[in-house]
Amino acid sequence: MVKQFSKNSPIHRARRKRHSAGSRRGPLEKCLGMKKRHAIPGSVADGLLYEADRTCCICHSPHKAVQLHHIDGNPGNKDPRNLAVLCLDHHDEASKGPGHGRGLTPRQIRKYMDNWLRTVKVRRATEAGARTHPTVKIAHELIMDALSAHEIRKVRSRLIAASWDKRLQLLVLLDPYTDFRYGYDARIEFLYTLSDLADQTRTGMTHEVADMINQLAVSILPIFSLQRPANRKPKKKDIRLLRQAIHIGSTMAYDAAKYLRDMRVAAAGANVLWEVLRFAHVNKLRELKREVLSEFRSLENEAEVGGFSEGKRWFEFECLDALALEGHLQPKLPAGIAANKSQIESKRIT
Numbered sequence: 295m296v297k298q299f300s301k302n303s304p305i306h307r308a309r310r311k312r313h314s315a316g317s318r319r320g321p322l323e324k325c326l327g328m329k330k331r332h333a334i335p336g337s338v339a340d341g342l343l344y345e346a347d348r349t350c351c352i353c354h355s356p357h358k359a360v361q362l363h364h365i366d367g368n369p370g371n372k373d374p375r376n377l378a379v380l381c382l383d384h385h386d387e388a389s390k391g392p393g394h395g396r397g398l399t400p401r402q403i404r405k406y407m408d409n410w411l412r413t414v415k416v417r418r419a420t421e422a423g424a425r426t427h428p429t430v431k432i433a434h435e436l437i438m439d440a441l442s443a444h445e446i447r448k449v450r451s452r453l454i455a456a457s458w459d460k461r462l463q464l465l466v467l468l469d470p471y472t473d474f475r476y477g478y479d480a481r482i483e484f485l486y487t488l489s490d491l492a493d494q495t496r497t498g499m500t501h502e503v504a505d506m507i508n509q510l511a512v513s514i515l516p517i518f519s520l521q522r523p524a525n526r527k528p529k530k531k532d533i534r535l536l537r538q539a540i541h542i543g544s545t546m547a548y549d550a551a552k553y554l555r556d557m558r559v560a561a562a563g564a565n566v567l568w569e570v571l572r573f574a575h576v577n578k579l580r581e582l583k584r585e586v587l588s589e590f591r592s593l594e595n596e597a598e599v600g601g602f603s604e605g606k607r608w609f610e611f612e613c614l615d616a617l618a619l620e621g622h623l624q625p626k627l628p629a630g631i632a633a634n635k636s637q638i639e640s641k642r643i644t
């Protein structure tokens with residue numbers, strides 16, 4: 295726990311001032327042997343609070359005061375990627391840590407935070423678009439959609455012909471298309487492009503490319519909350535996008551387990567499946583959920599048959615973790631797996 299913010303109360307303002315001035319441990323804190331508090335740079339805190347709309351990334355409650363939470367529990371780590379915006383209740387739950395089996399795990403908080411930042415970004419972009427006249431807006435969207443699908447297709451053909459190293463550079467060209475909710479045509483083209491690469495995983499996909507595909511795929515999906523049902527029922531087109539993501543995630547994870555024996559590539563693929571499974575679970579999309587569960591089963595099976603025990607334990611964990619909602623018993627993070635660190639680390643493209 296480092297800082298506490300509310301919308302405007304003088305107490306919190308004073309407290310904020312004290313903390314940003316780099317407060318030292320008080321006598322009481324020293325007596326109790328509490329951790330030294332480190333001030334988070336004001337620009338980092340302000341930027342993050344703006345990006346998160348000063349709202350808890352877990353409950354999204356608009357009226358609660360929020361705090362910045364150090365995801366790894368180390369108050370000296372001021373990397374913005376290590377900070378999450380939480381309300382007091384969830385901060386409390388997060389501080390208890392996963393040791394009790396319940397409560398929030400660092401990697402779940404990271405996922406919630408990433409997901410919430412995307413949601414705020416999309417909401418702001420959508421609100422900005424809504425101020426335009428409806429007819430102009432629709433025409434504009436159609437043109438944007440067609441143009442972006444066309445541009446993405448160009449990147450797609452270059453990607454196919456490139457080496458894995460070059461592919462990493464080319465994938466960056468897709469990043470702008472995650473910035474705004476383009477229409478279906480652009481988004482499915484985007485996912486087809488990633489599928490092309492996933493289909494070639496066995497030819498030596500690097501873990502850098504795998505991480506990038508994971509980030510890009512997850513950012514384009516119509517997933518707005520990993521904690522509660524979506525406000526509107528997902529449309530058929532949304533489901534089609536999610537199915538394409540299942541293909542990407544499972545192909546990468548399967549080939550990584552079977553041919554590459556690369557834990558990080560396998561974990562990147564499994565993370566895409568985690569997102570879809572979690573979304574299907576929260577929104578009670580039975581069919582979709584069954585599909586992802588069956589993918590996880592074949593992955594576990596493949597890892598077992600191939601003697602890739604690290605992969606098997608990770609797939610089992612990811613599957614259970616996606617189904618364990620807040621307040622329920624959380625599965626234990628398997629120890630000593632190379633993917634753990636990268637899973638908690640940066641997922642955002644900077």
Ligand SMILES: [Zn+2]
Binds near residue numbers: 353381383384
């Ligand atoms: Zn909360």
